[in-house]
Amino acid sequence: xxxxxxxxxxxxxxxxxxxxxxxxxxxxxxxxxxxxxxxxxxxxxxxxxxxxxxxxxxxxxxxxxxxxxxxxxxxxxxxxxxxxxxxxxxxxxxxxxxxxxxxxxxxxxxxxxxxxxxxxxxxxx
Amino acid sequence: xxxxxxxxxxxxxxxxxxxxxxxxxxxxxxxxxxxxxxxxxxxxxxxxxxxxxxxxxxxxxxxxxxxxxxxxxxxxxxxxxxxxxxxxxxxxxxxxxxxxxxxxxxxxxxxxxxxxxxxxxxxxxxxxxxxxxxxxxxxxxxxxxxxxxxxxxxxxxxxxxxxxxxxxxxxxxxxxxxxxxxxxxxxxxxxxxxxxxxxxxxxxxxxxxxxxxxxxxxxxxxxxxxxxxxxxxxxxxxxxxxxxxxx
Amino acid sequence: xxxxxxxxxxxxxxxxxxxxxxxxxxxxxxxxxxxxxxxxxxxxxxxxxxxxxxxxxxxxxxxxxxxxxxxxxxxxxxxxxxxxxxxxxxxxxxxxxxxxxxxxxxxxxxxxxxxxxxxxxxxxxxxxxxxxxxxxxxxxxxxxxxxxxxxxxxxxxxxxxxxxxxxxxxxxxxxxxxxxxxxxxxxxxxxxxxxxxxxxxxxxxxxxxxxxxxxxx
Numbered sequence: 001x002x003x004x005x006x007x008x009x010x011x012x013x014x015x016x017x018x019x020x021x022x023x024x025x026x027x028x029x030x031x032x033x034x035x036x037x038x039x040x041x042x043x044x045x046x047x048x049x050x051x052x053x054x055x056x057x058x059x060x061x062x063x064x065x066x067x068x069x070x071x072x073x074x075x076x077x078x079x080x081x082x083x084x085x086x087x088x089x090x091x092x093x094x095x096x097x098x099x100x101x102x103x104x105x106x107x108x109x110x111x112x113x114x115x116x117x118x119x120x121x122x123x124x125x
Numbered sequence: 126x127x128x129x130x131x132x133x134x135x136x137x138x139x140x141x142x143x144x145x146x147x148x149x150x151x152x153x154x155x156x157x158x159x160x161x162x163x164x165x166x167x168x169x170x171x172x173x174x175x176x177x178x179x180x181x182x183x184x185x186x187x188x189x190x191x192x193x194x195x196x197x198x199x200x201x202x203x204x205x206x207x208x209x210x211x212x213x214x215x216x217x218x219x220x221x222x223x224x225x226x227x228x229x230x231x232x233x234x235x236x237x238x239x240x241x242x243x244x245x246x247x248x249x250x251x252x253x254x255x256x257x258x259x260x261x262x263x264x265x266x267x268x269x270x271x272x273x274x275x276x277x278x279x280x281x282x283x284x285x286x287x288x289x290x291x292x293x294x295x296x297x298x299x300x301x302x303x304x305x306x307x308x309x310x311x312x313x314x315x316x317x318x319x320x321x322x323x324x325x326x327x328x329x330x331x332x333x334x335x336x337x338x339x340x341x342x343x344x345x346x347x348x349x350x351x352x353x354x355x356x357x358x359x360x361x362x363x364x365x366x367x368x369x370x371x372x
Numbered sequence: 373x374x375x376x377x378x379x380x381x382x383x384x385x386x387x388x389x390x391x392x393x394x395x396x397x398x399x400x401x402x403x404x405x406x407x408x409x410x411x412x413x414x415x416x417x418x419x420x421x422x423x424x425x426x427x428x429x430x431x432x433x434x435x436x437x438x439x440x441x442x443x444x445x446x447x448x449x450x451x452x453x454x455x456x457x458x459x460x461x462x463x464x465x466x467x468x469x470x471x472x473x474x475x476x477x478x479x480x481x482x483x484x485x486x487x488x489x490x491x492x493x494x495x496x497x498x499x500x501x502x503x504x505x506x507x508x509x510x511x512x513x514x515x516x517x518x519x520x521x522x523x524x525x526x527x528x529x530x531x532x533x534x535x536x537x538x539x540x541x542x543x544x545x546x547x548x549x550x551x552x553x554x555x556x557x558x559x560x561x562x563x564x565x566x567x568x569x570x571x572x573x574x575x576x577x578x579x580x581x582x583x584x585x586x587x588x589x
Contacts, residue, residue, distance in 0.1 A: 013162060106198055157425060160421045163418040186392045
């Protein structure tokens, strides 16, 4: 079963999304509530996909993905960004950062599930 | 000399304040989105029955909640868009493209809504080829806004999209046989948040910002927009796009 | 930008949201099982956050135009405790506790609506400043110069160089790296305007927010 790592500092939000991913998608879910914990868990849990918030304490999403890409063991894990801003400069930054996709909060749940499925399939999971 | 220096200082101070205001709006929008995302996800899950079965009446109420969450999101987006326009932060990506083809795309998107309402949707330039230099996405936004509005405020008859070539500019028209606008309201049509008098029919509630954003976008292209209308006699929105890159 | 018209447009759908959730939680739309109730309660917290944000926006917009209406009608501190009780449940979700120590009968010479918003905001702020498992304290000390409200939190305090700046309008935007620690909604900028509109003073030192409201004759 594919394993997904959720990284976002909104605890309630993470719990809700984790619930949906496990219940309707059948995924194995691991959670982290800030950038540093996210990196730690990416290395220890070897997830197949990371859903990553941008504006977070300790390390923001851009820093996290930079470090993920910079390390052999985590470089190939695809990342879907959670954006809370639809400013063009944010979206450009997101694309340039090397994420596989992004989704803007708030979103329609089926859209997230489809993006996850697509990215996992693309990465042969 | 002193007068000139003062003017320069005012301009840059004005820009700095506009910048700060935009940052403020960004921060607040972010704050609005986060709990909105929680409400949307949480309610969706309950409505989908993921936490136990739900009766019909509760489900209806929760569907209302979801609609309102979406409405709040739309308004938040519109506020951000408008704020960026005001602070001059929208950068146009001008490309050479066929505006007739774009119109066709947009009109096609509205065909079903027009049909559902029993309205005729006429596009007089849709078969042609008219090349313009402009930001394609922003022009699409303008067209979607004007045509959507026309359909919303028309109960019988038609909405017609046309383009004429003038010397030096293209003139784009979206006309409808709808309810029209009262004389005293005409000057306010492009003001932000004006949703005067007219009561829209069923369907998504507007944000009140649409036309002010449209005006901003048209003017950023160096064009002008105006409206001709009479209560009970329909409306005609006309905007121009200069043919060459005008400064 | 967030003038009255905008706020009005934002408040309408929000009322639709909170109204419906409220009906549910009161059991007026049929029985809810435990899990549904838990979910809706969590959602309700977010709806409350949204509402607080909009109320603060409204107050700030008015205060900046010097049009903030302040109505001082003395009320007992116990009412303040009631109105902020929901925050204890919210804090508990992150294993944080809020402990309040003041006399319920203490009479507060203030605008109740604004004071509830200020205290709510400071408590949420304090919760953000403290780590999981941390403790927030809330006390009100009567004084002839006017009651002194103190909201403290366990853990590292606010760095000295920021204690004055955190009440500025754009502090959060200027310091994105401090996101987690810089509050809820409009936060401290609103608190400053609302305290000053009542003739009071607000400040922060180390791991403590404090404000005093003047005792009117």
